[in-house]
Amino acid sequence: MSVLVATDFDADEQAGFIDLLRGLLPHERFVQSSDGEVDVAIVANPPEGALQGLPGLKLIQSMWAGADRLLRDPTLPKDVPLARMVDPAMNRAMAETALWAVLSLHRRFFDYAAQQRATRWQLLPQPRADEVSVLVLGLGEMGRTAAMTLASHGYHVSGWSTRETNVDGVRTAHGEAGLATLLAAADIVINLLPLTPATQGFFDASRLARLKPGASLVNLARGAHVVDADLLAALASGRVSHAVLDVFRTEPLPADHPYWHHPAVTVLPHAAAQTDLRSATAAAVANVRALREGRPLANLVDRQRGY
């Protein structure tokens, strides 16, 4: 088969990636620009329009977990199966970041860093993990892994998703009805929702007003989940005491954005769970093999649902 590799990688990374693919799929032909004869497209933030004019295309395999950016491309072929990346290594990396953020908030390490900058030595209260209530929004692969990791550390973890989902050791709810109670009870809210038309602007003034006063927000999903002006207002009023933000509406975050030097905001450069090409390539290759052998494709995106 002919495999188009379309990414925004730099030349070295792209060459290394194609070497990895060739090693695992020695019988396929790899091309870097469309010549019309393409069976599979393996993509990572491809340029808009890169997948047009490929009548024989049978699979679009993304190397990224989120499909929202691909689905926003109006030229994306409509009837070709689209698979997103589900990689246990990436789920673990995301759970590490969630756990680091929760430990940092629970044990006041962001506050101690501020004290260090001010040459200030002062102990702050140290509750037990079971006295800290964490809400994970979104119970896909990443949300479930994060919730179970946090629960195994003794945190009081709840989970919420749009559809009913069960997670071992985690109290879950779904739909609008279950949301208000969970939002009001959480000390720390972790966003791992998929970005869809329904979750766009999820954290607006009305939802932020439902948080427990002084709660913290950890956004590891997409920048467009947050209405930035509303979050800044909630930080100013003290409704939200700290925000850990890995994702932004414009990335890189513009140099003049108020988040950069806000004392209650931790800015990460979309680093919560980078794709590890070693393991992600293996996951992509498994789907290409399934296609060749006529087996079912894994991790297909439901375009109606948006993830």
Place this chain on the structure above:
Amino acid sequence: MSVLVATDFDADEQAGFIDLLRGLLPHERFVQSSDGEVDVAIVANPPEGALQGLPGLKLIQSMWAGADRLLRDPTLPKDVPLARMVDPAMNRAMAETALWAVLSLHRRFFDYAAQQRATRWQLLPQPRADEVSVLVLGLGEMGRTAAMTLASHGYHVSGWSTRETNVDGVRTAHGEAGLATLLAAADIVINLLPLTPATQGFFDASRLARLKPGASLVNLARGAHVVDADLLAALASGRVSHAVLDVFRTEPLPADHPYWHHPAVTVLPHAAAQTDLRSATAAAVANVRALREGRPLANLVDRQRGY
């Protein structure tokens, strides 16, 4: 029995502590200064000399895990059993801090914080946890809990102690012979050794020179384990890339100490594992009951060994 409570708590904390004790030990008499008739002393950093002239003293129960400060008091009664605090809640708090420090170093969150201060957006490498080698020095209650917690997260964990100790899932060694190899292999070294004459100044120039170039040091034990001038030199040369320091030779850390504003040093105010009076009081009370009922006392310090 008559119980002397000698601490450096402020008046409110002392009153709350005695209330807790009274609730659990309704038959004992509590005094706050020595009247000679004292059976048990419950202490937390008592003023030097506070335990002199108590001929009937049968147990000194410390609320702190480390006994080094008590043992340095030349007026400490020599033949009275001395128990230190062993509290599962404190062990868990220490493991949380160790895990936070390891996650912060492994996933570069200290570097991302520096980037945020510089308005800089740049992804840094993201190795898997099993590619990060962590060495825990000291395998007492706290060291073991920290090592097992880190191993359960997928880190490659080794442990070292002066005497042979086994820890599930952790490769251990003991004595000088095993130390050099482990020091040279670790990306992150966590110090949880007891402070004794033998471990005083443990991290001096010669030991720091054995670390893997660019390793990080996390000192959660005692400030006197580190020769500060030698650590500052190792940070300057790049042998040590980052130090997380919770403990110092003088506490609070003096305002003019170079650690405060060193870009590669994270200063914490002896916050890694505060005594949680709720659970620690229960542990102390268990020993007082054992004394009253003639059962063996727990967590006695071996004064020869120093812990």
